[in-house]
Each structure stands twice: as structure tokens, then as C-alpha cells.
Amino acid sequence: MQRTIVGIDIGNDNIxxxxxxxxxxxxxxxxxxxxxxxxxxxxKVVNLNHLTESLKDCIDQIKKDTNIDFKSVFVGISSFGTRxxxxxxxxxxxSRLNIITPSEVKEALSDAQNIKLDTDEIIVDVVPExxxxxxxxxxxxxxxxxxxxxxxxxxxxxxxxxxxxSYRNAFSLSGLEIEGVYINSLELRxxxxxxxxxxxxxxxxDAGSDTTEITLYKGNELSYMVSLPVGGYNITKDxxxxxxxxEDQAEVVKYSFSENYKTLYRExxxxxxxxxxxxxxxxxxxxxxxxxxxxxxxxxxxDIKESGYLDEISNIYIFGNGLSMFQDVKYFFEDRMRKKTxxxxxxxxxxxxxxxxxxxxxxxxASDRLKLIYEHPLNNxxxxxxxxxxxxxKKKSGLIRNFKRLIDDFF
Numbered sequence: 175m176q177r178t179i180v181g182i183d184i185g186n187d188n189i190x191x192x193x194x195x196x197x198x199x200x201x202x203x204x205x206x207x208x209x210x211x212x213x214x215x216x217x218k219v220v221n222l223n224h225l226t227e228s229l230k231d232c233i234d235q236i237k238k239d240t241n242i243d244f245k246s247v248f249v250g251i252s253s254f255g256t257r258x259x260x261x262x263x264x265x266x267x268x269s270r271l272n273i274i275t276p277s278e279v280k281e282a283l284s285d286a287q288n289i290k291l292d293t294d295e296i297i298v299d300v301v302p303e304x305x306x307x308x309x310x311x312x313x314x315x316x317x318x319x320x321x322x323x324x325x326x327x328x329x330x331x332x333x334x335x336x337x338x339x340s341y342r343n344a345f346s347l348s349g350l351e352i353e354g355v356y357i358n359s360l361e362l363r364x365x366x367x368x369x370x371x372x373x374x375x376x377x378x379x380d381a382g383s384d385t386t387e388i389t390l391y392k393g394n395e396l397s398y399m400v401s402l403p404v405g406g407y408n409i410t411k412d413x414x415x416x417x418x419x420x421e422d423q424a425e426v427v428k429y430s431f432s433e434n435y436k437t438l439y440r441e442x443x444x445x446x447x448x449x450x451x452x453x454x455x456x457x458x459x460x461x462x463x464x465x466x467x468x469x470x471x472x473x474x475x476x477d478i479k480e481s482g483y484l485d486e487i488s489n490i491y492i493f494g495n496g497l498s499m500f501q502d503v504k505y506f507f508e509d510r511m512r513k514k515t516x517x518x519x520x521x522x523x524x525x526x527x528x529x530x531x532x533x534x535x536x537x538x539x540a541s542d543r544l545k546l547i548y549e550h551p552l553n554n555x556x557x558x559x560x561x562x563x564x565x566x567x568k569k570k571s572g573l574i575r576n577f578k579r580l581i582d583d584f585f
Contacts, residue, residue: 217254
């Protein structure tokens with residue numbers, strides 16, 4: 175039986191949505207879109223009406239693209255205002271067969287949530303990372319295994335009640351129920367982590383317009399996460415000030431020349447470049463960009479060093495339009511952090527916008543988790559009659575692809 179899963183990632187600059195079709199072990203993203211985001215600032219909802227308008231625009235577009243009238247979604251939000259708690263949950267088998275079923279998994283996950291919270295906090299997400307069978311066998315999927323005891327090792331995300339409710343209110347006003355709230359930067363682990371990284375320390379940097387989300391994994395388990403209040407907008411603002419142009423024009427200039435600004439400087443080290451009617455001092459443009467990138471990378475370096483995890487990092491992966499689009503940005507990280515760095519861009523993934531990768535990670539994560547906690551494959555009754563149309567929908571390069579192939583092709 176099939177299930178359709180919808181994931182929506184909410185960023186300060188863009189909102190992206192992906193729809194995936196799941197049939198047993200088969201997983202395929204059938205559509206992904208993005209729209210401009212309004213009503214957010216540095217991970218906080220500052221205008222509920224504006225955010226709701228952006229959500230409705232996103233929802234209308236993805237429904238039109240897929241012809242699916244979905245009623246619920248999985249949501250990705252910033253890690254701003256959250257904290258990480260390590261926890262374990264236990265389930266003791268009480269059947270004669272001692273076979274692990276979704277019931278035992280759910281019981282262990284529920285037990286893991288017995289943690290201390292402040293009065294203004296709630297549990298945002300419970301991320302199952304590994305399962306321990308009878309105290310000696312560690313697996314990622316324990317279903318159908320024989321055991322007398324099951325332990326789940328979790329990363330629990332705790333957030334401020336008021337902040338999480340503001341997101342829920344926006345979706346309620348948009349006519350949708352939330353099936354699960356995820357931290358968007360954590361969903362990138364579905365793109366990066368695999369068997370090859372299980373013995374490595376992986377730092378994932380997701381740089382947006384207002385914030386830079388950092389997550390660190392050791393042995394494929396989440397060790398650290400933080401949201402820094404800097405991003406691509408800081409670069410835009412400096413360009414605006416130094417070139418003496420409005421911020422919207424500075425943003426256009428940034429996107430026009432960011433991918434080859436160093437090459438342009440070598441070719442035009444003295445003189446100006448033309449962007450429509452604007453003359454740009456290429457040396458000044460280069461100096462502004464590099465000064466601000468260096469400052470952002472230094473902030474990331476200092477935060478990781480203070481966390482005590484710097485020496486445990488093997489590789490760094492950079493996502494997001496805030497930094498990834500700048501020519502040779504990897505060398506800023508490698509020079510400062512002394513770690514191998516990979517820049518993940520929209521062109522490499524054949525996507526319209528790199529923000530889409532977060533919503534793809536959300537639907538993949540939701541699919542994996544649902545398999546653990548449901549006795550039978552789920553079917554969306556309201557979506558079942560659209561399956562034939564979905565199957566016949568022409569695939570678009572970069573947007574509609576098998577998720578596993580996306581990972582294998584790039585990494």
C-alpha cells in the first residue's frame with residue numbers, strides 16, 4: 175500500500191515543500207517547490223499573518239503541482255530557542271515470541287520522553303538514532319528481531335512552548351494539521367550520513383539569510399547543535415552600505431557576481447563592472463564579501479572550539495544560499511577549521527534552490543520513522559485516487575527523482 179508524505183521547511187528567506195510517494199521500501203520524491211518566506215526573523219515568528227500568507231502560497235503551489243489535496247504535513251523549523259537532551263527509553267517484551275513490533279518501539283520512544291522540562295518548554299521532537307537489543311546488539315531498525323529487552327537511544331529536541339505554538343498557529347490558519355515538527359538542519363543528516371560516516375565526526379553548516387544552523391554528528395549520532403544569528407543577509411547589508419545602494423539592489427548584485435567574483439577581480443582588478451546601470455568597484459565588492467565571510471566562518475570556528483568538539487570533526491559540509499554560492503568559499507573553512515570541506519550547491523544537486531534539500535530530508539526522515547511505529551503500511555485514503563495521475567506525471571530534472579539516487583549520485 176502507498177502513502178503520500180508532505181514536508182514543509184520554513185526558513186527566513188524561503189519556504190520549501192516536497193511530496194514523496196512511499197510504497198514499502200520504495201521512496202520517491204515526486205515534486206518539490208519553494209516560495210519566498212515572510213513573517214520570520216532569525217528563526218522567530220514576527221508576523222503571523224505574513225507567515226500564514228507565505229504558507230498558503232506554498233501549499234497552493236504544491237497542491238496544484240501534484241493534484242493532491244493533503245490535510246497534514248511534517249514541518250521543519252529553525253533550531254533557534256531549542257536545546258538538545260540525550261535520553262534512553264526501554265521496552266521489555268511481554269509476549270512468548272519476544273519479537274519486536276512497532277508497539278515496543280513506540281513504548282521505548284515514549285519512555286525516553288521522561289525528561290525534566292522547564293514550565294515554558296515542550297518536547298519538539300524525539301529523534302531515534304539507534305536501538306540496543308538485549309544490551310549487546312546495536313541496530314538502526316529492530317523490527318522483527320527476537321529480544322527480551324529493547325532500548326532506544328534518542329536525541330530529544332526541547333523548545334520554548336510559545337515559539338512552537340506560533341508555528342502551529344500559522345499552519346492551523348493555513349488549514350493544515352502538523353503530523354510532526356522537525357529541526358530543519360537535522361534533516362540534512364538524511365543526505366549526508368551513511369555507513370561510511372559512522373566512524374567520523376561530521377559538521378553540517380546550513381547557512382541561510384538570517385541564521386546559520388550548525389549540527390555535529392559523531393558516529394552518526396547528534397552531538398551538538400546551535401543556531402547562530404548570522405547569514406547571507408549580513409553580506410547583503412555590507413554590500414548595500416559600501417556600494418551605497420538599496421538592500422534589494424545589493425541582493426541582486428550579490429547573486430549576480432557571487433559565483434565568480436574572484437575570477438572577475440583577477441580580470442578586472444582595476445575598474446568597474448556593470449550590473450544594468452550600476453557601476454561596481456570589483457575590488458571593493460571582493461573585499462566586502464571576503465571580510466564578511468571570514469567573520470562568519472570565524473564565529474562558527476569559535477563556537478565549535480568552545481563546544482569542545484573541534485578535534486572530533488573529520489569533514490565539513492556546507493549547505494544553504496547564505497554561503498554556498500560564493501566562489502571558493504570552501505577555502506575559508508579549510509584555512510580556519512583545518513578540516514576537509516565540501517560545498518553543496520543547488521547546481522550540483524540539480525535543484526532550483528538549495529533550500530529544497532531540507533524539505534526532501536524532512537519527507538525522507540518522516541518515511542523512515544513511520545516504518546518503525548506502524549503495524550501496517552499506511553495509506554492516505556484521500557490521496558489514493560490520485561496515484562495513477564502521480565505515476566503518469568512527467569518527471570522534471572532536478573525536482574522529481576528517486577531520493578536514494580540523489581544521495582548516491584552526489585556523494
